[in-house]
Amino acid sequence: MGSGELSPAALPRSFFDRPSHEVAPDLLGRVLVHGPVAVRLTEVEAYGGPGEDPAAHTYRGKTPRNAVMFGPPGHLYVYFTYGMHFCANLVCLPEDFGSAVLLRAGEVVAGIEEARARRSATGNGTGEGTGKGTGKGTGARGRTIPDRDLARGPARLAVVLGLLREHNGLDAIVDSSRALPGDAPFAVGRRLTGVPHGAAAVLEGLPADPASIRSGPRTGISTAKETPWRFWIDGDPTVSPYRPHVPRRRNAAATSVGEAPSS
C-alpha cells in the first residue's frame, strides 16, 4: 500500500527528553528497528513519574526492575509480566526522572517473515495460552497469523522485534553516520538504513497526521483509569482492541477474609 517512503533518519536523543505524554503522540508513525525486523508504531501509552502517575511502575520510586527508566532518555525499558510476556518502552526525560512510553502496537514494515516465524514459534514469550486442546509443540499453529495481528498488542510487538530481558537498557538512539559498511542494512519502505548489528533505533518514519491521532484511557491498568494517555492512529487495523482491567480472584475461598455473598 503506502508507496510513500519512510524516512530512514534516526531520531535524536533530544526527541525523548520531554514528558512522556508529549513524546507518545509524536511517536506514532515512527519506525523501531531491531535486527531484521522493523515496526511502524500505531499505538502507544505514556506513563509518568514517581508520585505523579499511580499506574506507572515508577510511582513508588526506583527499584531494580524499573531502574532503566531513571536512566537517560532513548533507552529501552523491557519488563517481564504475567509470567510469560515481555513489554517494551522507550524512556523519556533526563536521567533521574522515571517515565517512559509503552509500545502497544504497530505494523511490521520489514522482516515480516522473521516476524511471523517468531510469533508462530512455541516455547518462547507469546505462544499458547492454555496448553489445552492445542496441538503438539511442534511449532506451527493451526492457521497463519494475519499480517495486521503480528504486532497488535505490546507483548506481540516485543516478540516480533525479538526484545527480551537482555535488551532491557539497550540504547535506541543510533548515529546513522556511524553505521559501518559491514553492518546489516535494513530495508524500510524502499530505502535502506544502516543500523549496527545488535543495536536498536527509532527512525523518523512517516509521522502520523495529527488529525488522525486519537487518545483515550490506558489499557489493562487498575488505577488512574481516567488519564487519557493512550494514543493511536485512528482507523489503523494494527491498533489493538481496548481491554479494560479485570481484577481476578484466583480462588474465592482462598482469601482469608470472606466476601459478602451478595449477588
Place this chain on the structure above:
DNA sequence: ATGCAGATAATCT
C-alpha cells in the same frame, strides 16, 4: 463479534 478462564513467574506488600 464479545466474554471468560487459565497460564505462569517476577515483583512488591
Place this chain on the structure above:
DNA sequence: GATTATCTGCATG
C-alpha cells in the same frame, strides 16, 4: 500471598 502496563482458545450470540 496478591497483583500484574497480557494473550490465547473455547464458549456463546
